[in-house]
Amino acid sequence: MTDLIVMSILLAGPHHGYALKKRAGLVLGQRELHNNVIYPLLNRFIKSGWVTRKEVDGERGQTRQVYSLTAAGRRALVEQLSSFSEKQAYSESEFHLRVALFELLPHQMRQRILAVRTALLEKREGHLKALQVAEKLGNFNAEVVAFRRKQVRAELGWIRKLSRLKSRIKT
Numbered sequence: 001m002t003d004l005i006v007m008s009i010l011l012a013g014p015h016h017g018y019a020l021k022k023r024a025g026l027v028l029g030q031r032e033l034h035n036n037v038i039y040p041l042l043n044r045f046i047k048s049g050w051v052t053r054k055e056v057d058g059e060r061g062q063t064r065q066v067y068s069l070t071a072a073g074r075r076a077l078v079e080q081l082s083s084f085s086e087k088q089a090y091s092e093s094e095f096h097l098r099v100a101l102f103e104l105l106p107h108q109m110r111q112r113i114l115a116v117r118t119a120l121l122e123k124r125e126g127h128l129k130a131l132q133v134a135e136k137l138g139n140f141n142a143e144v145v146a147f148r149r150k151q152v153r154a155e156l157g158w159i160r161k162l163s164r165l166k167s168r169i170k171t
């Protein structure tokens with residue numbers, strides 16, 4: 001998922017490595033990505049032709065590496081976003097990242113992603129309901145299960161809303 005986040009940040013335009021590692025870290029809930037994560041990733045992108053790198057002068061006389069997403073990189077990002085398996089549907093982060101980048105995807109792909117997540121949530125709702133009915137849950141256990149069911153139903157409502165939204169950007 002880190003690769004998708006870095007490429008999506010580059011969609012906005014060129015960034016130097018330090019800015020990329022800070023921004024990607026924030027998106028992932030960290031202060032920054034470690035150098036041992038961001039730079040090997042960028043080197044892999046360069047070798048794949050998804051990103052270009054050029055040297056520019058920094059503000060204090062240093063040389064900075066600036067990275068830009070190529071057209072091939074944009075296509076690779078869209079392709080990776082479009083592949084959303086049942087296994088990935090279990091990850092809220094994977095789902096939320098795709099929703100955040102729905103503007104890049106065609107309508108039918110957005111609907112497929114929503115359908116995969118919906119199927120998972122409906123299954124989860126069924127399991128939670130069965131747990132509530134079949135088990136003698138203590139007060140706190142019952143609270144947790146009721147809370148999780150409420151979360152699942154709220155997300156299903158959100159997905160229904162998302163499926164009706166139209167993209168402002170032509171895909």
